[in-house]
Amino acid sequence: MRRHDPELAAARYLGGGLRLRRRRSFEAHVLECEACWREVDVARRGRSVAEAARELAPQPLRERIRTAVFAVPLRSTRRMVRPAAITVLTGIIVLAVVTLVFTRGPSAQDPVIAAAAASGGGELIVSERAAPELPQRLGDLRLIDTRSGTVEGLPVIQHLYRDGAGHVVSVLQAPTPFPVAAGADHAEDGRTWTTEIDGIALLCAERPVPSLVAGNDPTEVRHVGRLLGLH
């Protein structure tokens, strides 16, 4: 029999790594276990305190760094290349091209899909704060941030949601349909697809607006799709 360790259980729960079934089971346990309830409560308070310390980098610092980076001379790439080196280099390039042609094929992901999966359902790189266009709550999930920007040239608006257990789900919306992920499972109507890339579940739909939902819990991603009426 496993030893009951409220600290460990609460840490795992709040760490966001539990799957839906274990999470639900722990949530039911917390209602009856005073020790676990205290652990979760105090750590949650600590987390919201820590989050309140988040700051924006001051504008003068941004300008200072921009100036410093632009002041650095670009590294020169011009070198004396010997004939033998040219032969070796040509061989490597040919090998790389052949490898790309034979290994890329259908498994290569579109850059937008790769970026969404690589963000792990979290914040994407190029973005600015924007006004929310989706509900503040989606089931257990609460809206924590809304950003707009471009992902690999595609203009998007991103809504980030998080639940009490720390799971993050990202909803990307775009003016045009998202590319289809390689290896995606398509719905019968052909307008929605789902897939999983490096442990990140993706759900894409064209209606009511082109949307791409990403998160590390497939059940939660599907749930968000249903709540938003994506089809």
Place this chain on the structure above:
Amino acid sequence: MDLVYNLARRMARHQADAEDLVQETYMRAFEAWTAGRRPRRVEPWIATICLNAGRSWLRRASTRLEDPSDEVTDRGAPDDTEAEAVAGLQRGEIARALWQLPEEQRIAIALMDLVGFTAAETAKMIGAPRGTVLARVHRGRKRLALILQREGVTWP
């Protein structure tokens, strides 16, 4: 830049040092980028550069005597409204409380709660098992809540 700034603020005790650390991080990242070392994901990569640069700051900071009156403070802009000024004061209290945590807990909290990395990503960046990261963050959060409760600080 907010990601690096928030991390640097938990690694360098003084505002000026934190800003220097942000600049050093960006210079190192730019140098690596122009040398062709381009990561698949930028955020964990640049955070790792900041962590490495920050470790030397922490080593340097530990070898000099700290003046408690010169600790990190949250400086409100002159045109702050009253509510913003109050929020700024609360942030200052929280920043001071964060500095009362052991370094490993403070860094883990900065990576997960301030910057938003997952436990798995944080574990990879600091080279510790995921369970250790979860324990550090959990203990740090508890300690932070208790410190502020003891000092009578309220937050939204």
